[in-house]
Amino acid sequence: MKIEWAPIKMPPRRRLQTLATGLYVYIVLFLPFMSVFLTIFFLLYLSFMGRAILLLYLSFIYYDHKKHFSNIYGNGWLPLRNNFLTKHMRDYFPIELVKTAELKPNRNYILACFPHGVIGTGVTNNMGNNIGKWLQLYPGVRPKIATLDMHFYIPFLREILRFWGLISCSKESLIYYLTKSNDPEHSHNKDGFTSNAVALLVGGAQESLDSHPRNYVLTIKSRQGFIKVAIRTGSAIVPSFSFGEVDIYDQVNNSSDSCLRRFQLFVKELTGVSPLIVIGRGFFQYNFGFIPQRHQIVQVVGSPIEVKQTYNPDPQYVNEIHQKVIEALEEMFEKYKHKYIQNANTVHLVIN
Secondary structure (H helix, E strand, O other): OOOOEOOOOOOHHHHHHHHHHHHHHHHHHHHHHHHHHHHHHHHHHOOHHHHHHHHHHHHHHHHHHHHHOOOOOOOOOHHHHOOHHHHHHHHHOOEEEEEOOOOOOOOOEEEEEEOOOOOOHHHHHHHHHOOHHHHHHOOOEEEEEEEOHHHHHOOOHHHHHHHOOEEEOOHHHHHHHHOOOOOOOOHHHOOOOOEEEEEEEOOHHHHHHOOEOOEEEEOOOOOOHHHHHHHHHOOEEEEEEEEOHHHOOEEOOOOOOOHHHHHHHHHHHHHOOOOOOEEOEOOOEOOOOOEOOOOOEEEEEOOOEOOOOOOOOOHHHHHHHHHHHHHHHHHHHHHHHHHHOOOHHHOOEEEO
């Protein structure tokens, strides 16, 4: 295979964009492993006092997550979320955020986000590590992204996720954030925000296995947990679709009947994470690596789907709301695909 090298005379701005994106991806991929490694290393090689302090920290993590779900005040640490590097990463693709309806800051929301892609780049930028555009479009609404619960038990990794405003996707954690008061005078709203919008990449690890360029396969038919949480908390469900999310990475062929797919499913059942073999690019060449390819990602945020609050949702009502979400996603895809997908006539939405 002939390697396609990046041009030597590349504008410094584009070099910075590639650097920022590469740093982010490597942090996402390797920080969990580095955090675990550092924890084990410190336990083995620190002095007695150092080990005691680390064990106290581990005990605090367990207690704080069980009691307060690793809550952090407001929107986290904004200098970490809106800065020079996160802006350059946003411009690398570029990533856009499209508002189609108002999200009033007098209630809480669940954003049902699709597709997951490999690392959910559009959503994690718009609502995670670069939230300036979100705050402009939806004033008073805090963006929160829900991720794997186990991440909040890992030292060091936990703190970065909290500063980015991420929360646990456990049912208890979601209910905790979605039942927060919307009263401007409440002590929890001293930051000027009165609403939480919790983003769920509903398809999760399963959907990431089907992520290939121009392959929009959504995993939702078997996912009703977020519907039940929305009904129990009275939170409106907001469908969200990220066009171009599947185009920034390819994967080694992992068709449903392949040995690789069976292995990936086995690991996913054990850990909750799909071991993907992605095909991206490097810092100086375009053929292989972990850095995503440049391709525009547009996250379209739809209209809220109202629900009637009840603690014990009726299965028939759950099915009704679930179907409304599916229909909203199908309508959104057909409405915007010709605007954000090239040769859209050959691209179809698959609902699994």
